[in-house]
Amino acid sequence: MILTVTPNPSLDRSYEVLALKRGEVIRAETERTDPGGKGVNVSRAVAAAGWRTLAVLPLGGAPGALVAELLDAQGIEVAPVPIAGATRSNIALAESDGVLTKINAPGPDLSAAEQELLLETVRAQSRDADWIACCGSLPGGLAPSWYADVVMRAHAGGARIALDTSGRALLEALRARPDVVKPNAEELARAVGRPLATVGDALKAAEELRTLGAGAVLASLGADGQLLVEETGAWFGRARVTTVRSNVGAGDSSLAGFLVAGGTGPEALASAVAHGAAAVQLPGSMMPTPADLDPAAVTVTAEIPLDRELREPAS
Incomplete structure (x- = not known):
């Protein structure tokens, strides 16, 4: 079972439009409403892959009730933590040329009592978890060290933990030695404090995160591929x-693919790449099923193209 923790979930509304024109009325070609937040998406992708998952998340107001309803409809177990504030709503606008514009709301502040209830719920629900995936930004009220606390409690209970966050929350959590961290190129650059222009730059940055405490680093480089750096070696996948x-x-979706394939080694990286590639070819925040995957389109190699320039250099 893979348990996910999403401290700042959302109700996501996605629209496909031909093109954005500022100041004009734009008619959407399609629209979707999905439960959102990084950890929620991991649970949705894990469930789509046929695995059991449990989503722990604070929920409040009408948006929170709809998030719980949508997750239940997808067969995902939910351990809700009731909060006084309303769950945030986000908007994504996808243009026909693939350009995506996102508007993410900040989300409600959590009181001290709500924070402790969230931690206690994670502890209580994690007894049967093979992995705990902690994902996303922290809402108001939670200290940057909150994820570090979750990592330490998870390890004390014998669970492995995967972390997908950024900024100070990531750096604080590294001291607690999470088993896997999953930054994108921009988050990786921010973590090491310098721009990344090549795959080799990203590899060096991932190795630095390992020296700071990460057991393994699964780095997403967008259209350029993904890197996996762990104790037994490093691999590059596209x-x-x-x-x-x-x-x-x-x-x-990539993180979910990585975890359901064991969470280590080139086979898990291949699964991560296949899931990520399938997800970008689907509308909105729809998660891929096994039928959407194309393993034959994936290549994984230990011969990392160090000099390959990133199409979107991270700074």
């Missing part, structure tokens, strides 16, 4: 993608 419809949740 996939052929025919059409990009939306990259909302693609990184979360």
Whole structure:
């Protein structure tokens, strides 16, 4: 079972439009409403892959009730933590050329009592978990060290933990030695404090995160591929993608693919790449099923192209 923790979930509304024109009325071609937040997306992708998952998340107001309803409809177990504030609502606009514009609300502040209840719920629900995936930004009220506390409690209970966050929350958590961290290129650059122009730069940055405490680093480089750096070696993976419809949740789908394939080694990286590639070819934040995956389009190699320039250098 894979347990996910999403401290700042959302109700995500996604629209496909031909093109954005500022100041004009734009008619959407399609629209979707999905439960959102990084950890929620990981649970959705894990469930789509046929695995059991449990989502721990604070929920409040009408948006929170709808998030719980949508997750239940997808067969995902939910351990809700009731809060006084309303769950945030986000908007994603996907243009026909693949450009995505996102508007993310900040989310409600959590009181001290709500924070402690969230931690206690994670502890109580994690007894049967093979992995705990802690994902996303921290809402108001939670200290940057909150994820570090979760990591220490998870390890004390014998669970492995995967972490997908950024900034100070990531750096604080590294001291607690999470088993896997999953930054994207921009988050990786911020963590080491310098720009990344090549795959080799990203490899060096991932190695630095390991020296700071990460057991393994699964780094998403967007269209350029993914890196896995762990104690036993380093690998680089890519996939052929025919059409990009939306990259909302693609990184979360990658993490889910990585965890359901064991969470270590080149086979897990291949699964991560396949899941991420399938997700960007689906509308909105729709998560791929096994039928959407194309393992034949994936290549994984230990011969990392160090000099390959990143198409979108991270700074």
